[in-house]
Amino acid sequence: MKNLFNICAFVFALVLISTTSCRRVETKSDTKLKVGVFDKNGDSPWCIEDAIQALKIDPSIDCEVIRASQIVSDEILDFDAIVFPGGSGRSETQSLGESGMDRVVQLVKDKGIAVVGICAGAYIMSNTPDYPCLKLTGFEAIDIEHDHRGHGLAKFSLSEEGKKIFPELADRDISFCQYYEGPVLISANDEVEKTDLGTMLSDVHTVEGSPADMTNNRPFIVSAKLGKGKVASFVGHPECTPGMRWMLPRIVRWATNSEMISYPKSVVRPDFFKNEIIYTKDIQELQTKYYANLSGTKEEKLEAIDKVIELACWSSKKWIPGMLRDKDADVRAKASRAIVLLERTDALPDLEMAVVNEKNDDCKKQLQTSLQDLKLILGKNRK
Incomplete structure (x- = not known):
């Protein structure tokens, strides 16, 4: 009887081990990504909508508009990433308020929540003296006095690190993206672990008084790692550039340490535009x-x-x-x-x-x- 009991116990243990070992361990690639697109009290509705529609390209991204009140509450802890869209950088930080700005930094460093900025969002994520910003990317905006410098379809190139995130563009020397008076960036004098993912090649200075040779050969896509989190910024507007909108959900996947899935040819169309078009x-x-x-x-x-x-x-x-x-x-x-x-x-x-x-x-x-x-x-x- 004792031997029978031992045999039964052994068989039960094997079944338990087998069941446990076969149980699927859920990874981030198996789950939905929840992304909040920041609404600074109704400003720039087209920039917000463009970001939301671009994020919807990705089957695993659920996105919604969020406000500063959600960022300073525990509700934000349910989100994997925050996107600061185009519009006005100062109005975004003004809407966040000082404690809201501190909260965003804390969410990145301590909670690992990703943050992505687009144009104005790239401004507020910079480390720029005398400008209300989050100091997240390790880059500084210069020549702000000529921020109203012009816009157009700008050309850019990717660095080797950028090609790893956007391999669809790896064989291209030049790609194109909408630019609308985004920040002129240089590396800031700080300790942030930063990376230049792409370089703007277009010289945009169509507004009278704006200097030449200011936007070209400057960082166009940047990223950084801070504490538990990762951040990235676009100087331009891929989210509203036909053929390039997929770059936004892709960088969100990178920043959230998610599986880097491919997107269909219906949206990955880098040849849609053939030439630079400065307005x-x-x-x-x-x-x-x-x-x-x-x-x-x-x-x-x-x-x-x-x-x-x-x-x-x-x-x-x-x-x-x-x-x-x-x-x-x-x-x-x-x-x-x-x-x-x-x-x-x-x-x-x-x-x-x-x-x-x-x-x-x-x-x-x-x-x-x-x-x-x-x-x-x-x-x-x-x-």
Whole structure:
């Protein structure tokens, strides 16, 4: 009987060990990432929306708009990352307040929550004298007195470290990204473990009085490690650049130590733009002309849709969705194709209703195709 008891105990132990060893250990790659996009009391709604839509490319990222009140509460501990979007750096830090700024730094260093800044967000994450900032990235903004220097589709290159995070661009000497008066960065004199991931190659100084040779050959994408956390900043706006929007969810994955998954060809399109487009006076006059033509004759509208995309017009995202409700079927169909090219997933409700209301059979087929293509841009075809 004693031997039988020992045998039973041994078998039970084997089963227990086997069950325990086969139990799946959940890693960060198996879980959702919760990301908060900071809203500084309603400023720059397009910058906020662009960031949210870009993050939705990733099937494992759940994102929502957050406010300073959430950052200073325990609610923020449920988040994996915070994104500070474009807009106004001073208004972002003013909204955070001094204790809110201290809280963000503490969340990075002690809690390991990632922080990513875009344009104005890159400003506030810098270590810049006489500027309200978080001192997270180890880079300093200079020539702030000429912050209003111009904008355009800028060219940039990646460092070897940058190519590890964005291998889709590793074979490219030059890539392109929207730039809208982001900070001119240099390495700060601090102890932060910083890395330059990319360099801006464009010389943007279209506003009278702004100096030449200030933006070119400066850091364009930067990262740093502080305590338990990681941070990164974009000087430009990949989140609103067709073909490059995936760079935002990718850097969030890097900063949260998550698996670096690939994204579909429908969003990874570094060849979408072929050349630098600095918004000089001549270019801005052309952009103004084609903006006006979006409400012109049928022929003017059809041409203007192509031109606002070709010229990388900053505000084309605002105007094209409304053309789904144009009275001409050809214009409606072309607008739907343009929305897909621009990756305007925020226009999904507009396109869905356009399909429902469309009476022209040929146009309806195009709208349905565009709707399907637009949905595929979102991670796992999410709602």
